[in-house]
Amino acid sequence: MIALLLYLLVGVGLLVFLWLLARRKGAPVEGCGRQFVEARQALRTLQEGLLPDNLIQRIFDRHDFRYVMASSPADIGELFLQERKRISLMWVRRVRCEIRNLMQFHLDYSRLHAKLSLLTEIRLGLDFALLLLACRALRILLYVRGPYGARAVVGVMTAAAARVCAASEKSLAFLNPPALEAFRRDSAGDGAAI
Amino acid sequence: MRPPAKRMDVLAAADDLRRRTLVELTRPLERLIYLASTRDYNTGLYYHQGLAARFSEEAACEALAGCHREAFEELVDASLEELVYELEMYLHSTRVAPSDFIVAWKGLEPYRVAVPVGIDSLSSELVFSNLKVALAILESRLAARPEPGASRHLSPVQ
Numbered sequence: 001m002i003a004l005l006l007y008l009l010v011g012v013g014l015l016v017f018l019w020l021l022a023r024r025k026g027a028p029v030e031g032c033g034r035q036f037v038e039a040r041q042a043l044r045t046l047q048e049g050l051l052p053d054n055l056i057q058r059i060f061d062r063h064d065f066r067y068v069m070a071s072s073p074a075d076i077g078e079l080f081l082q083e084r085k086r087i088s089l090m091w092v093r094r095v096r097c098e099i100r101n102l103m104q105f106h107l108d109y110s111r112l113h114a115k116l117s118l119l120t121e122i123r124l125g126l127d128f129a130l131l132l133l134a135c136r137a138l139r140i141l142l143y144v145r146g147p148y149g150a151r152a153v154v155g156v157m158t159a160a161a162a163r164v165c166a167a168s169e170k171s172l173a174f175l176n177p178p179a180l181e182a183f184r185r186d187s188a189g190d191g192a193a194i
Numbered sequence: 195m196r197p198p199a200k201r202m203d204v205l206a207a208a209d210d211l212r213r214r215t216l217v218e219l220t221r222p223l224e225r226l227i228y229l230a231s232t233r234d235y236n237t238g239l240y241y242h243q244g245l246a247a248r249f250s251e252e253a254a255c256e257a258l259a260g261c262h263r264e265a266f267e268e269l270v271d272a273s274l275e276e277l278v279y280e281l282e283m284y285l286h287s288t289r290v291a292p293s294d295f296i297v298a299w300k301g302l303e304p305y306r307v308a309v310p311v312g313i314d315s316l317s318s319e320l321v322f323s324n325l326k327v328a329l330a331i332l333e334s335r336l337a338a339r340p341e342p343g344a345s346r347h348l349s350p351v352q
Contacts, residue, residue: 049314054271058320064274068327076330080274083323087316094316 036172039105042098043168050095051161059088060147060154084147089139095161096135102168103128124167131160199252207249207257211242216261222268223280224287229262230308238311262310270317277328285332296333 049055068080106124134157141150199207219225233240240258241251249257272280285295298304305325309318 045314049316055317055320058271058273061273064324067273067275068331072331073334076327076334079330080327083327087320087323090319091316 035105035108039102039168040172042101042105043165043172046095046098046102046161046165050091050098051158051165056091056154056158059084059091060151062148065148081146085142088142088147092135092138092142095157096132099128099131099135099161099164102164103132106168106171120167124164127160127164127167131157131164134160199250199256203249203253204256204260207245207253208260210248211245211257211261214244215242221280221283221287222265222272223277223284225265226262226269226308227284227304229258229265230310232258233262235307259310263313266308266310266313266317266321269321272324274324274328274331277324278331281325281328281332292336296329296336299329300333 064084065080069077072080106128134153138150138153138157141153216225216228219228229240232242240255240262242254242258245254245257248254269277269280285292288295290298303322303326306322309321
């Protein structure tokens with residue numbers, strides 16, 4: 001009798017689990033082109049606007065700090081630190097925003113198109129979690145210690161962001177087929193058209 | 195909207211621009227200000243009569259846009275020390291009284307309208323921020339060694 005009750009309970013539990021799975025609202029496949037284009041835009045902003053080495057080096061370069069402190073009055077030093085802190089916080093905010101856009105895209109749509117292995121998906125999930133955590137830690141460190149107090153976290157963050165970008169690039173690769181790339185190279189290369 | 199120019203024409207026009215016009219402007223800040231001045235505020239399109247006559251308006255526009263972007267990217271990559279030097283050289287090239295120049299640049303921030311199209315806002319904010327600090331450094335240096343030709347009546351720019 002007890003065994004029967006146990007089996008019934010397991011059966012009911014499985015049914016409830018199936019019902020919950022069926023109720024889970026998936027992202028609609030129709031009309032998801034906009035999300036792909038937005039994800040592509042987020043990826044491009046990260047790769048070309050926020051994560052280039054020279055830009056990160058410029059923002060967090062200690063040479064500027066040493067130069068200002070050695071050659072200017074204290075009030076200019078203060079102004080410099082304020083400005084650099086503002087820029088570095090802006091950088092973290094922008095990176096976090098674009099990473100969240102990419103994460104949303106991966107959660108909703110990427111598995112419909114990209115053949116990601118389970119291992120890749122787990123790695124990607126960990127990288128997203130690490131990135132969001134690093135963004136938060138970096139913001140706190142920048143507030144507390146200023147723009148030059150978090151060099152190691154910046155390194156961790158940019159490395160994780162590069163991995164996420166590489167995985168997203170694969171998911172969105174179909175948006176820039178070779179023919180389109182060739183066309184883009186042949187036309188207005190310097191982007192003067194508005 | 196204009197049709198895009200052929201890439202070969204754009205490259206030739208850019209080469210011509212660099213050899214004939216920009217060769218005189220050795221500093222990126224000078225080039226940036228000059229190239230921004232060739233852009234129509236209402237349309238965002240660049241115009242250079244000589245270049246347009248030699249190539250085409252479209253090719254000239256794209257060549258000017260490309261060189262404008264190059265000059266801006268050089269400023270993004272410049273250290274603060276280099277930027278102070280850039281600013282000092284630019285100040286000398288304008289032949290304006292240094293104090294007048296500082297007041298005008300601090301008040302009007304003319305560099306804000308000199309950003310090429312398509313530049314990420316973070317890069318432009320970094321350049322604006324560095325220029326603001328560079329101006330403050332230059333001002334303190336000029337105050338330490340006032341020039342005899344400097345204007346005596348400074349009025350703040352609104």
